Amino acid sequence: MTFADPFAQTVSSQANVARALSELRRGGAIAISAGAETAIAIAAELIEEPGFAWALSAAEAGAGTGARLLMTAERAARLSLGAPAGIERFRLLSLPAAVSADVIRQLADPTAEPIDPAFLDLKASDDVPAVLCQAVIELAKAARLLPAAVVVPMPRAKAETFVAEPFRLAAGDVIAYRRSAASGLKRVGSAHVPLSGAVETEIIAFRPMDGGKEHLAIVIGKLDTTRPVLTRLHSECFTGDLLGSLRCDCGDQLRGAIDEIAKQGSGVLLYLAQEGRGIGLVNKLRAYQLQDAGADTLEANLQLGFGADERVYQPAAEMLRQLDISAVRLLTNNPDKVKGLAQCGVAVAERVPHVFPANDHNERYLSTKAVRFGHMF
Ligand SMILES: Nc1nc2c(ncn2[C@@H]2O[C@H](COP(=O)(O)OP(=O)(O)OP(=O)(O)O)[C@@H](O)[C@H]2O)c(=O)[nH]1
Numbered sequence: 001m002t003f004a005d006p007f008a009q010t011v012s013s014q015a016n017v018a019r020a021l022s023e024l025r026r027g028g029a030i031a032i033s034a035g036a037e038t039a040i041a042i043a044a045e046l047i048e049e050p051g052f053a054w055a056l057s058a059a060e061a062g063a064g065t066g067a068r069l070l071m072t073a074e075r076a077a078r079l080s081l082g083a084p085a086g087i088e089r090f091r092l093l094s095l096p097a098a099v100s101a102d103v104i105r106q107l108a109d110p111t112a113e114p115i116d117p118a119f120l121d122l123k124a125s126d127d128v129p130a131v132l133c134q135a136v137i138e139l140a141k142a143a144r145l146l147p148a149a150v151v152v153p154m155p156r157a158k159a160e161t162f163v164a165e166p167f168r169l170a171a172g173d174v175i176a177y178r179r180s181a182a183s184g185l186k187r188v189g190s191a192h193v194p195l196s197g198a199v200e201t202e203i204i205a206f207r208p209m210d211g212g213k214e215h216l217a218i219v220i221g222k223l224d225t226t227r228p229v230l231t232r233l234h235s236e237c238f239t240g241d242l243l244g245s246l247r248c249d250c251g252d253q254l255r256g257a258i259d260e261i262a263k264q265g266s267g268v269l270l271y272l273a274q275e276g277r278g279i280g281l282v283n284k285l286r287a288y289q290l291q292d293a294g295a296d297t298l299e300a301n302l303q304l305g306f307g308a309d310e311r312v313y314q315p316a317a318e319m320l321r322q323l324d325i326s327a328v329r330l331l332t333n334n335p336d337k338v339k340g341l342a343q344c345g346v347a348v349a350e351r352v353p354h355v356f357p358a359n360d361h362n363e364r365y366l367s368t369k370a371v372r373f374g375h376m377f
């Protein structure tokens with residue numbers, strides 16, 4: 001296929017990223033390039049011996065150009081593998097030739113059997129361009145995997161003749177893809193769904209351009225968009241919203257927001273597909289395991305290699321824009337949501353506190369939110 005027009009190019013590069021995501025999620029290898037440099041990458045949490053051996057031979061990795069382990073600065077710091085200055089966003093470490101797939105998974109995953117990396121003598125490496133490393137980390141996060149990968153740089157001569165299985169990907173495409181997933185939303189379906197306590201409710205689904213999971217706008221009553229609209233941004237929480245988990249306050253906040261909006265006459269609840277503050281359900285369960293071993297909710301995210309909060313607010317702002325809402329009264333205790341929305345061009349006329357009583361199981365979680373995230377309780 002040739003790319004005569006830029007739209008076709010965009011669509012095709014988006015398709016490549018989508019394919020790369022599913023390859024990574026099933027433990028497959030991808031070939032990714034930045035400028036003249038190419039490397040093979042496999043998600044660290046899924047690496048097995050055959051794939052690892054394939055990557056080494058496909059890249060014709062010789063002495064000194066073997067496998068690298070790529071991880072975020074947060075994870076590296078917790079393995080005492082951080083850079084002295086500690087300012088880089090990720091670490092690339094050369095792996096010894098005899099390292100096993102099991103050891104790689106242990107390094108990447110703090111919920112696996114603990115490992116002391118000191119005996120491996122991992123050396124920092126800089127033979128993969130930063131933009132390529134960044135793209136691989138972004139891909140792993142977008143695939144809701146741990147943000148760590150085995151990366152095998154490919155000699156240039158080999159890269160020129162290499163026909164990747166199944167394709168080759170450019171690092172720049174990943175960045176463009178992430179941006180379009182955050183801001184390109186299409187209204188794809190809506191219906192009247194009477195809720196208990198809020199009979200006049202319409203649910204509107206918005207699909208991200210990358211084909212990812214839909215975000216939902218739950219519109220209660222008749223909106224008056226000439227004035228700030230009572231609005232709740234609610235990040236998906238399968239355990240709290242659906243199962244009534246007592247580890248968090250999400251279930252109470254979800255139902256409480258619907259009740260409050262209904263009581264005040266009208267408003268909107270944006271149900272955002274950002275489970276686990278954007279790290280996904282599986283990683284949230286891992287974070288819970290780390291919390292049961294002593295970490296708080298913020299530290300658990302860092303141990304897994306994520307930032308404290310991986311959410312972005314462009315999708316919420318774009319949904320509000322499509323609903324013709326330019327100013328909101330925001331039901332939240334989280335100062336980052338107020339800031340995040342404002343940065344995306346939505347006027348936050350007022351913050352409306354959204355506090356519910358603690359229980360025996362979520363007291364520590366709520367106090368961590370207050371102390372470490374600055375939540376206003
Ligand atoms: N990573 C991680 N996510 C969690 C944990 N507990 C709850 N969550 C997620 O945190 C998010 C909570 O979202 P919200 O209630 O919208 O937001 P908030 O940041 O608490 O702010 P408020 O607007 O004040 O409620 C949901 O996506 C939950 O799945 C945890 O221990 N670790």
Ligand SMILES: [Zn+2]
Pocket residue numbers: 237239240241248249250251
């Ligand atoms: Zn929750």
